[in-house]
Amino acid sequence: MTEATGIVGEFLSLKEETDADLLTMQCGDFYEFFGEDAETVADELDLTVSQKSSHGSSYPMAGVPVDDLTPYVSALVERGYRVAVADQHETADGHAREITRVVTPGTHLETGDASAQHLAAVVREGGRGDGDTYGLAVADVTTGQFQVTQLDDADAGAALTELYTFAPAEVLPGPDLRNDDDFLDRLRERTDAALTLHDSESFAPGRASHAVREQFGGEAVDSVGVGERDAAVRAAGAVLSYVEDTGVGTLAAITRLQTYGAREYVDLDATTQRNLELTETMQGDRSGSLFDALDHTVTAAGGRLLRRWLQRPRRDRGELARRQSCVAAFAESAMARERIRETLSDAYDLERLASRATSGSADARDLRAAQETLSVLGKVADAVTETERLAESPLADAVAGADRAAADDLAADLDAALVDDPPGTVTQGGLFRTGYDDDLDAVIEEHEAALEWLDTLPEREKERTGITHLSVDRNKTDGYYIQVGKSETDAVPESYEHVKTLKNSKRYTIPDLDEKEREVLRLEERRHDMEYERFQALRERVAERATLLQDVGRALAEVDALSSFAVHAVENDWTRPEVHDGQALSIEAGRHPVVEQTTEFVPNDLYMDEDRRFLIVTGPNMSGKSTYMRQAALVTLLAQVGSFVPARSASVGLVDGIYTRVGALDELAQGRSTFMVEMQELSNILHSATDESLVILDEVGRGTATFDGISIAWAATEYIANTVRSKTLFATHYHELTALGDELPTVENVHVAADETDGDVTFLRTVRDGPTDRSYGVHVADLAGVPAPVVDRSREVLDRLREEEAVEVRGSDRDGGGTTQAVFDLSSGQFASGGSEPTDEPVATDGSREQAPADSPADDAGGLDPEAEAVLSELRDLDVNETPPVELLAKVQNWQDDLEGA
Ligand SMILES: Nc1ncnc2c1ncn2[C@@H]1O[C@H](COP(=O)(O)OP(=O)(O)OP(=O)(O)O)[C@@H](O)[C@H]1O
Numbered sequence: 001m002t003e004a005t006g007i008v009g010e011f012l013s014l015k016e017e018t019d020a021d022l023l024t025m026q027c028g029d030f031y032e033f034f035g036e037d038a039e040t041v042a043d044e045l046d047l048t049v050s051q052k053s054s055h056g057s058s059y060p061m062a063g064v065p066v067d068d069l070t071p072y073v074s075a076l077v078e079r080g081y082r083v084a085v086a087d088q089h090e091t092a093d094g095h096a097r098e099i100t101r102v103v104t105p106g107t108h109l110e111t112g113d114a115s116a117q118h119l120a121a122v123v124r125e126g127g128r129g130d131g132d133t134y135g136l137a138v139a140d141v142t143t144g145q146f147q148v149t150q151l152d153d154a155d156a157g158a159a160l161t162e163l164y165t166f167a168p169a170e171v172l173p174g175p176d177l178r179n180d181d182d183f184l185d186r187l188r189e190r191t192d193a194a195l196t197l198h199d200s201e202s203f204a205p206g207r208a209s210h211a212v213r214e215q216f217g218g219e220a221v222d223s224v225g226v227g228e229r230d231a232a233v234r235a236a237g238a239v240l241s242y243v244e245d246t247g248v249g250t251l252a253a254i255t256r257l258q259t260y261g262a263r264e265y266v267d268l269d270a271t272t273q274r275n276l277e278l279t280e281t282m283q284g285d286r287s288g289s290l291f292d293a294l295d296h297t298v299t300a301a302g303g304r305l306l307r308r309w310l311q312r313p314r315r316d317r318g319e320l321a322r323r324q325s326c327v328a329a330f331a332e333s334a335m336a337r338e339r340i341r342e343t344l345s346d347a348y349d350l351e352r353l354a355s356r357a358t359s360g361s362a363d364a365r366d367l368r369a370a371q372e373t374l375s376v377l378g379k380v381a382d383a384v385t386e387t388e389r390l391a392e393s394p395l396a397d398a399v400a401g402a403d404r405a406a407a408d409d410l411a412a413d414l415d416a417a418l419v420d421d422p423p424g425t426v427t428q429g430g431l432f433r434t435g436y437d438d439d440l441d442a443v444i445e446e447h448e449a450a451l452e453w454l455d456t457l458p459e460r461e462k463e464r465t466g467i468t469h470l471s472v473d474r475n476k477t478d479g480y481y482i483q484v485g486k487s488e489t490d491a492v493p494e495s496y497e498h499v500k501t502l503k504n505s506k507r508y509t510i511p512d513l514d515e516k517e518r519e520v521l522r523l524e525e526r527r528h529d530m531e532y533e534r535f536q537a538l539r540e541r542v543a544e545r546a547t548l549l550q551d552v553g554r555a556l557a558e559v560d561a562l563s564s565f566a567v568h569a570v571e572n573d574w575t576r577p578e579v580h581d582g583q584a585l586s587i588e589a590g591r592h593p594v595v596e597q598t599t600e601f602v603p604n605d606l607y608m609d610e611d612r613r614f615l616i617v618t619g620p621n622m623s624g625k626s627t628y629m630r631q632a633a634l635v636t637l638l639a640q641v642g643s644f645v646p647a648r649s650a651s652v653g654l655v656d657g658i659y660t661r662v663g664a665l666d667e668l669a670q671g672r673s674t675f676m677v678e679m680q681e682l683s684n685i686l687h688s689a690t691d692e693s694l695v696i697l698d699e700v701g702r703g704t705a706t707f708d709g710i711s712i713a714w715a716a717t718e719y720i721a722n723t724v725r726s727k728t729l730f731a732t733h734y735h736e737l738t739a740l741g742d743e744l745p746t747v748e749n750v751h752v753a754a755d756e757t758d759g760d761v762t763f764l765r766t767v768r769d770g771p772t773d774r775s776y777g778v779h780v781a782d783l784a785g786v787p788a789p790v791v792d793r794s795r796e797v798l799d800r801l802r803e804e805e806a807v808e809v810r811g812s813d814r815d816g817g818g819t820t821q822a823v824f825d826l827s828s829g830q831f832a833s834g835g836s837e838p839t840d841e842p843v844a845t846d847g848s849r850e851q852a853p854a855d856s857p858a859d860d861a862g863g864l865d866p867e868a869e870a871v872l873s874e875l876r877d878l879d880v881n882e883t884p885p886v887e888l889l890a891k892v893q894n895w896q897d898d899l900e901g902a
Contacts, residue, residue, distance in 0.1 A: 008054040020084035030063040038062040101247035106170025114300035121235040123174035134159035135231025143351035144253035150232035164270035208237020249359035266313040267657030275660040296567040298345040302560025313640035323642025329393035330566030336387035350553030354546040364422035371414035402551040447523035481507040569644035577639040577650040584609040589648035592631040602765035617731040618772040619752030625731040656692040659685040691725040736885035738771035
């Protein structure tokens with residue numbers, strides 16, 4: 001291929017300049033993609049590819065109109081591409097093009113999604129292995145939120161967990177982490193984030209701390225105690241530099257550095273968020289999640305905050321008490337609450353408007369929206385002050401946190417400037433009210449007068465000439481003209497100069513009209529320029545008040561989220577939990593917050609404390625074990641976000657983390673076996689949980705052979721109860737484990753009760769102390785529609801196993817005739833002597849006749865060899881009641897081995 005020149009050549013050389021995935025370049029009224037980029041974009045967005053020839057070669061080309069670029073870029077970014085945009089600008093000798101911005105998943109301003117969009121940088125300091133420090137900085141450019149933290153971590157687990165909670169759209173790994181496959185794999189596994197290698201220099205301590213100081217001022221850095229060389233500062237500097245480099249212009253919206261310590265939030269890893277179905281169900285649906293059930297917010301920002309709260313429960317009792325008091329006040333002020341929510345429903349997303357103002361993308365409608373929302377603050381504040389119950393609650397401070405006077409001033413400013421319903425374009429005039437600016441008014445007045453002259457021209461000309469079919473109009477080619485109907489063209493005066501003949505009419509112009517036309521065009525252009533200039537100035541003034549907009553936006557979002565909690569509490573009869581620093585978790589008549597929405601729910605009590613930390617939950621399948629355990633976790637979580645809880649009363653000891661292990665669903669797709677995932681999750685819990693955590697284990701060890709499963713569950717229970725000492729609920733079908741309830745002082749048994757009369761099982765949904773006696777699995781098989789012969793036979797087998805610890809194999813006699821030949825002996829785990837008919841000889845499962853082995857019980861009469869004797873005597877001496885099941889199993893296995901050896 002010859003080297004491209006011209007437009008394609010220009011495109012290719014711009015492409016060299018950027019490491020973005022795609023480049024689009026403005027060519028007049030279109031943005032064009034060329035070459036491979038054109039093909040990729042056409043594939044992704046269903047655009048038509050044409051061919052552009054350049055000096056004998058031909059290049060694929062796909063383009064979109066200038067005004068439509070944003071949605072196309074958004075769609076590409078949402079698919080994970082980083083898109084560079086090269087704009088065209090006029091120069092003395094034609095035009096030039098340069099890359100003005102790179103839109104990436106983490107810096108995408110025009111997102112259609114109201115939820116937060118996070119860009120994160122993560123830095124590791126110190127050698128590999130023990131004692132590493134991780135710095136994390138997370139920005140949301142759409143709202144200007146910027147959060148920074150630092151944590152010490154041995155194996156990156158805590159740092160990754162912290163990252164997961166933000167569900168970042170884009171991550172910038174620091175220089176030390178770029179080549180760490182393990183870290184990157186773990187990151188990819190749990191987030192959909194695009195990984196971007198940003199300039200290593202920007203992570204360097206000096207550069208980074210300079211960037212942080214430039215952005216927030218030296219004092220801000222010092223006051224939050226982030227030292228120069230800290231990993232957190234390096235991460236923060238990299239994020240700032242990336243936002244600046246991508247050029248979307250939102251850096252100015254990042255006004256505040258929020259640092260937080262790991263101790264402020266409850267540990268809640270991605271697995272647990274998913275298991276507890278906080279924001280989506282395990283199947284990935286929003287509907288049916290806790291957020292979905294709980295969300296009564298009326299603004300996008302309020303919804304975003306509520307979601308964030310659920311994902312980041314707090315450990316600070318003071319903050320929780322503050323939120324609870326606000327919810328309580330709202331719950332008891334029905335009228336004011338409804339009035340405030342009604343007012344709030346007029347609010348736009350101020351945090352996002354602030355970012356649009358600073359990036360220069362806000363239009364007059366956006367500023368109008370900002371004005372209306374700023375004045376919402378005053379109305380909400382008034383409603384709070386006027387309602388005694390609200391006025392004396394911490395809500396008054398929450399509202400007062402934003403500067404109402406400044407908000408009113410800015411709102412008044414904007415209101416004085418902009419017309420009520422401004423147009424969506426900012427270059428076509430019509431934005432400002434009269435009285436806002438004298439110079440502008442003068443031009444507008446002249447312009448309007450000239451337009452008025454044109455408007456009334458037809459009347460004047462009709463009167464002067466006596467022509468009835470006469471109108472004045474304008475189009476692009478002819479400019480202004482007088483149009484006269486064909487039948488009356490004879491009556492046209494001499495002063496009319498003919499312009500064009502149409503089928504039914506003729507067009508003319510007159511000297512006065514030509515002159516007015518020039519005047520109107522001149523005034524129009526001047527007016528548009530003046531209005532645009534003034535609009536930019538106004539937008540800049542708003543951008544300068546970004547912090548104010550963000551403060552007001554956050555205050556309104558908080559009022560929205562808190563009143564949403566109150567609405568839910570009132571509608572569902574929730575109660576204010578007592579939160580305390582002790583261990584006890586006590587729930588009286590508790591319900592599951594989501595299940596109770598759709599089911600006639602049977603409330604249950606739960607009590608745990610220092611001496612009753614570990615509950616083994618047994619009960620039939622489908623009886624409600626999982627629901628009961630999740631309910632405990634969700635009540636705790638709700639208490640730690642400041643919400644009321646679904647219970648008659650509740651007292652919740654604050655936890656430092658909630659860990660769950662629940663049946664894995666979709667991990668097989670990722671190439672890991674269910675059991676492997678189960679064990680990884682268990683391992684993570686055993687490493688991470690502390691005596692202040694809450695652990696939910698819904699079956700452990702089920703994914704493997706029974707003996708291994710029981711052994712692992714047994715050992716894990718001992719380890720948690722004796723060493724980790726976290727509050728734990730463990731649902732299991734291994735009844736053997738219930739023995740631990742009697743032996744370990746802090747472990748207790750509870751069960752979900754069921755009632756069986758005449759073979760009919762009724763689930764009572766009531767939790768009682770002590771272990772269950774049966775499991776009713778066969779009943780569930782019946783409910784699930786397993787064919788009747790299988791269900792009936794299961795019942796028979798079950799009964800025989802219970803009564804005789806042995807069961808025969810049906811149909812093992814291939815030759816027909818008999819039904820009962822091979823007998824499986826539960827206690828030996830082997831086929832023992834055959835049944836009685838039609839023959840006494842043992843038959844293997846394949847139906848073939850076998851010689852009875854020499855040491856089979858059938859041969860006992862002949863005397864035993866020493867090994868068998870030894871086994872028998874051990875068996876006789878064994879105290880079954882005193883031996884833990886796992887040991888029993890091991891013994892049985894040993895005996896079998898011994899006997900086989902003999
Ligand atoms: N307290 C309750 N009141 C009313 N319905 C309940 C209650 N608890 C559970 N349920 C309902 O019972 C069904 C089974 O509950 P769950 O999944 O918790 O049972 P499980 O014992 O964990 O079952 P399995 O052992 O098979 O996993 C669910 O549909 C749930 O909605």
